[in-house]
Amino acid sequence: MNKQLFEKKRKDFRQFRDLDHYNQSKGNYFLMPFNFHRINKNREVLINEIGDYLFVPSGTYESIVKKELSQDENPELYQDLISNHFISEEIYSPNIDLIATRYRTKKLFLDRLTSLHIFVISLRCEHTCAYCQVSRVTQNKEKYDMSLNSIDKGIEFMMKSPNPNVTMEFQGGEALLAFENIKYAIKKAQELAPIYGKNINYVICTNLALINEEILEYCKTNQVLISTSLDGPKFVHDKNRNKPNCSSYDLTIKGIELSREILGHDQVSALMTTSSHSLKYPVEIVNEYFQQGFSGIFLRNISPYGFALRTEKNRYKTEEFLHFYKKALKRIIEINKEGHFFTEDFSKIILTKILTPFNIPYVDLQSPAGLINGVIVFNYDGAVYATDESRMLAEQKDYSFRLGHLLENTYEEIIYGEKTHRISQVWANETLAGCSECAFKVYCGADPVHNWATQGDIYGFRPNSAFCNKNMEVIRYLLELLDRDIEASDILESWIK
Known part of the structure; x- marks a missing residue:
């Protein structure tokens, strides 16, 4: 194109259109x-x-x-x-x-505010997982276990949530290393729940290495759910989740079986993390979950936070995960075609958004974002963070999403404070460049923490965002299946009925 023609086109482009054009x-x-x-x-x-x-x-x-x-x-x-x-x-x-x-129905989760309250009851852990996102320790419980004073303040904070239905989730480290503190916290919450009109769900996140009948009988009596990690078959799980001098996989499977026996089959859930090693075995990982009697699997990519990516072997490209995801989803659909009900839970969340008028309160796919609105984290040292991921950033001395401290700040100072106000300016995808014009925004969410961790900017830049690239392709792929594959479409729709 010669210079004169280019200048003519440029001028034509820059001119305002006549009113009639609009x-x-x-x-x-x-x-x-x-x-x-x-x-x-x-x-x-x-x-x-x-x-x-x-x-x-x-x-x-x-x-x-x-x-x-x-x-x-x-x-x-x-x-x-x-x-x-x-x-x-x-x-x-x-x-x-x-x-x-x-539209109001889609945003109904905003009326009740925070439901999930995570108590990092201890930083101590006896595993040495390859992708661990925090700096784990093995001793000095006085320093690395949450104090009773902080537990009290965390429960008091939870009771102030406008949401009548809250979840109290205990994480670590390995949460069961501080089981006495968990019992203290549950007893305290049970005493206050009727006073504040709260219905509380209790969850212990554990690798199951320390589980026993006594702990499980307590969980049964107090209606406590168990959440664990299972990364796939033994040769995958043991490489990802190492426990010195024994097989983590064997302990996990034994713990799942014992937990189901005492609590009931559906009272135990498992979550996998896709490491670089896992990428080679999508079918084997899906088969493991199916063979262990789970009704589904959540295909979760590794998070770019904390110590998880401190070594090159834990890193991989979004495209590699998407290839893994599609191969795994193909196997899941095959299982359904064989007459078994078995879901992929990340897809299920998106399909609920696509096929129903409702919104599932999944933190990563909410707009406004789920941080603070859906989840808040009380660290072992009393610090309060917007999400579990922002706590992981703090392990590398990045306190950008530290909202305050249980022993120093009030509920109002934390929830309505200056830092929350700053985050709130970028937590709705309807207002973000690259999201606001995206057809998929109603099915997706916003994640300022991910933007900050990967791009150094809470606003984020969508064209090279791994969060955006992954979600857009998963949504596009699911829509393509709904459009072109009648049998797969029927299966996907059955997951949300």
Whole structure:
């Protein structure tokens, strides 16, 4: 292109359009807010602000926006666009109240604020996991266990949450190394719950190496759930989650079996982390969960926080995880085709957002973000953090998301303080460049902590964001399956019924 032609095009581009160019009265319909995404070279999906979607041939979005769509030529598509609130025959849609109600339903989690309260009851641990995100210690419980005073203040903080349904989750380190403190905390919470009108769920996160009948009988009496880690078959789990002088896998499986025997099959859950070693074995990992009697698996990539990525062997590209995820999901769908109900839980969360009017309170896929709104963390030393991930950053002396201290600050100072106010300016994807115009934003979320950890900026830059790249491709892939594979679509839809 020669210089004169370039200058002419540049001037044409920079000129303001005539008012008539934006006149919605042209044509027989008015546009309502929606966007599109190409799910492959032949198909695109239209998605509006409340998550309604339509699969259409490529180029349809452009014809709709240019007012080239004719009701006479394509009556079925026209009616679909009307009924799903993509276009309206009136300048103000008569369904605006319905749309507003559905939008409020999507954001209902904001009415009740924080539900998950994580108590890092001890930093001590007897494992040496390859991807551990915190600096674990093995001794000095007075220094590395949460004090009773901090436990009291944490419970007092939890009781002030507007949410009547709260979860008290005990983490470590290895939480069972401070089991007496857990019992103290549960007893204290049980005494205060009826006074504050709270329904409390209790969860202990443990590697199960220390579990025994006495602990499990206590859990049964007090309705405490067990959450553990299982990274796959023995040759994967033991490499990822090393315990000196014995097999971590053997202890975990033994602990799962004993926990199920005493508590009940569904009172024990497991979570896996995809290490670089795990990437080679998607089918084997899925098979392990299925063979151990779980009803599903959560395919979780490694988190870029704390000490987890201190060595090169723990790092891998987003594309590598996505390849792992798709191979694993293919195996999961095969299991379902064989007549077994078995889910992938990250996909299930996204599918709930796509296929229902409701929102699952999963921290990583909320807008406004789940940090503070959905979860808050009380560290062993009394420090309060916005999320578990921000606590992990603090292990590397980065206190950007430290909100205060249980013994020094009030609930109001922490929840409504200056740092929370600063975070709140970037926690809604509807206001972020690169997110606000994305068709998938209603299914996705915002994560200022991830932005800070990976890009050094809480606002973030979507084009090279691993968080964005992973979520966009998973959402696109699931939509493609819903569109082109009838059998897979039926299976995916059955997961949320």
